[in-house]
Amino acid sequence: MTNARGVPTPLTPPGGIHRFGRRILDDPAHDPYRASGKWAAGTQCSGCGAQFMHGHWAWQKNPAPAASSKHLCPACQRVHDHQPAGYLTLDGPTLSTHRDEILALARHEAARASADHPLQRVMDIIEHEDRVEITTTDIHVPPRIGQALHRAHHGELAISYGHDEISVRVHWTG
Numbered sequence: 001m002t003n004a005r006g007v008p009t010p011l012t013p014p015g016g017i018h019r020f021g022r023r024i025l026d027d028p029a030h031d032p033y034r035a036s037g038k039w040a041a042g043t044q045c046s047g048c049g050a051q052f053m054h055g056h057w058a059w060q061k062n063p064a065p066a067a068s069s070k071h072l073c074p075a076c077q078r079v080h081d082h083q084p085a086g087y088l089t090l091d092g093p094t095l096s097t098h099r100d101e102i103l104a105l106a107r108h109e110a111a112r113a114s115a116d117h118p119l120q121r122v123m124d125i126i127e128h129e130d131r132v133e134i135t136t137t138d139i140h141v142p143p144r145i146g147q148a149l150h151r152a153h154h155g156e157l158a159i160s161y162g163h164d165e166i167s168v169r170v171h172w173t174g
């Protein structure tokens with residue numbers, strides 16, 4: 001017996017969320033883009049203006065002192081290097097019929113993430129006829145968008161973390 005669609009497999013029950021690997025540990029120790037202790041407090045990103053304070057990058061509330069050192073933040077460095085940390089693929093019949101709505105939701109979730117976290121950004125949204133490929137600067141945005149789409153439109157969601165959880169691949173089929 002053949003399965004024309006190739007999915008679902010026993011690992012991804014209809015409507016289910018299947019997670020591979022361990023849960024997220026927000027430990028940047030092994031991520032070359034987020035090596036802790038790399039930046040002096042007050043360092044400002046010369047790309048996006050985020051500031052390294054209290055051990056993490058944040059949008060600054062006040063202008064940085066002119067003397068503060070400048071360095072690309074990990075997100076801007078990844079954009080510069082064309083090295084995404086996260087990959088999100090969207091496809092399926094719901095995408096075909098509700099593409100604008102789905103992309104609006106994806107952009108909305110991405111904007112909410114980056115408003116709070118400078119390192120959580122969408123790099124590219126590449127639209128193909130049958131699918132949309134989204135790349136991101138960190139591993140939190142693809143699951144966040146995938147889960148929002150799953151809540152709104154159901155379908156199937158697969159989240160797969162790479163070695164040491166410095167990369168993630170998410171696939172939502174609507």
Ligand SMILES: [Zn+2]
Nearest residue numbers: 045048073076
């Ligand atoms: Zn930056």
